[in-house]
Amino acid sequence: MTDDEQKGGLLDQNGYPITNLPERGFVRKVADWASSRSMWLLWYCTGCGAVELPPCFTSRYDMERYGIGPMATPRQADILLITGYLSVKTLKRVVRSYEQMNDPKYVFGHGSCTIDGGMYWDSYATIKDVGLYVPVDIYIAGCMPRPEAIFHAFEKLQVMIGKGEAVGWRNYKENYQFFRGNQDKVFKRGPNWALEEPVLK
Amino acid sequence: MVEDSLDHTKAMDPLKGDYKPGSIKLEGALERIKRLIDGVEVEARSIKRGVIKVDPKLKDLVLKNLKEMGFDHFVLLTCIDLIDEDRFELVYHTWSYGTKGLIMVKTTIDREDPSIGSVVPIFRPAITYEREIKEMFGVDFPGNPRLTQFILEDWEGPPPMRKDFNALQYSVERFGTDIRYPKSLPPHLLNDGGDDNE
Ligand code: SF4
Numbered sequence: 001m002t003d004d005e006q007k008g009g010l011l012d013q014n015g016y017p018i019t020n021l022p023e024r025g026f027v028r029k030v031a032d033w034a035s036s037r038s039m040w041l042l043w044y045c046t047g048c049g050a051v052e053l054p055p056c057f058t059s060r061y062d063m064e065r066y067g068i069g070p071m072a073t074p075r076q077a078d079i080l081l082i083t084g085y086l087s088v089k090t091l092k093r094v095v096r097s098y099e100q101m102n103d104p105k106y107v108f109g110h111g112s113c114t115i116d117g118g119m120y121w122d123s124y125a126t127i128k129d130v131g132l133y134v135p136v137d138i139y140i141a142g143c144m145p146r147p148e149a150i151f152h153a154f155e156k157l158q159v160m161i162g163k164g165e166a167v168g169w170r171n172y173k174e175n176y177q178f179f180r181g182n183q184d185k186v187f188k189r190g191p192n193w194a195l196e197e198p199v200l201k
Numbered sequence: 202m203v204e205d206s207l208d209h210t211k212a213m214d215p216l217k218g219d220y221k222p223g224s225i226k227l228e229g230a231l232e233r234i235k236r237l238i239d240g241v242e243v244e245a246r247s248i249k250r251g252v253i254k255v256d257p258k259l260k261d262l263v264l265k266n267l268k269e270m271g272f273d274h275f276v277l278l279t280c281i282d283l284i285d286e287d288r289f290e291l292v293y294h295t296w297s298y299g300t301k302g303l304i305m306v307k308t309t310i311d312r313e314d315p316s317i318g319s320v321v322p323i324f325r326p327a328i329t330y331e332r333e334i335k336e337m338f339g340v341d342f343p344g345n346p347r348l349t350q351f352i353l354e355d356w357e358g359p360p361p362m363r364k365d366f367n368a369l370q371y372s373v374e375r376f377g378t379d380i381r382y383p384k385s386l387p388p389h390l391l392n393d394g395g396d397d398n399e
Contacts, residue, residue, distance in 0.1 A: 089354045117376075122369035124361045125353070128376045186375060187355045 009175070016131055017175035024164050035104070036161035039078040040071035044097060047084015049111045049144045061147045066154050074100040079157075082136075084144070085113035085126045091133060092187045098134050098172075105169045106161075108153055109139040118143055132182040135168035227251050227302035230270050238262055251304045257317050260308045264293060264323050272297040272304055275324035280334045284364040287312045289340055293320065310340070319344035337362035
């Protein structure tokens, strides 16, 4: 991945790593268009925002209209919706799930807790900014956001994928040192983690 | 006073008293404890709620006797940081289904190097409460078979429920709260000595 290595190290004005948008050929564009209409959302909930997911899944809002379905295992999922505050203990599980997901993968930060800690802004147990530990493609503001906001984000993600802009997963690989360094500051990887190799490949 | 006979000879051994577990009233139970054990303070706050203040060395004896008198449901164990007095207060809540009353056994220990014997041999459910208090307040419970790490994974700071623990400062240092919004934290908040709900 030599071209990936060359691109690493870019920062935005807030000090967060970013990645260049890749060149896409015709086939890639068609594939992106197709995959943006068939995505699986990992059925994984943290924090109080989880209560908004059942209405999204089920008949009231019915996210299958958008080609999005719930998925029980990270290895088959495309979207990780982080539905609220993350304690350090939960963050560890989130990172582990995220690293198990196949590329391309997309992360939503759902609720103000994922942006700056929300009402847990001075809590000793919860992290404040998910973007330091995993690359977030779209943040949904609110405490808590309604399903309409989640669908707005789904639509935006489809547009972003169609344009080739949803590149958080590339960002994670290219700037792995940044994310890994922040992760190591708050939790330790146990001996059974064993996911380091596939992430960097 | 309740009609329980408070004959001193009977009260010396509650098991030989002429009552069945549960038939004893809360005030009677308090009175018995007072007569059985020297140096306890008892107080009936209402017909359903009593408080026993006791020296840490005698708390096992009190709890054992309460259990025999029907207060056999160990509701919970809490710890209170009395930072002004430099003590920790431990409160053992016991409930009797017969009396439908709650008795709190309160005892205080030194805040420096806090340690108090485990009550697991008397009330087994205390295992988890003692684990939690060990993690949150740093109180040691010799005799508890399972004082392992509980909720706070990879924790390196001081016990977080102590009142001299500054949660905001800790979270800024550990999680970088101010990275994105440095102006959102007024400096006086960083010097605050903890929660306002003390
Ligand atoms: S943003 Fe609000 S609703 Fe969502 S997890 Fe935080 S406190 Fe709960």
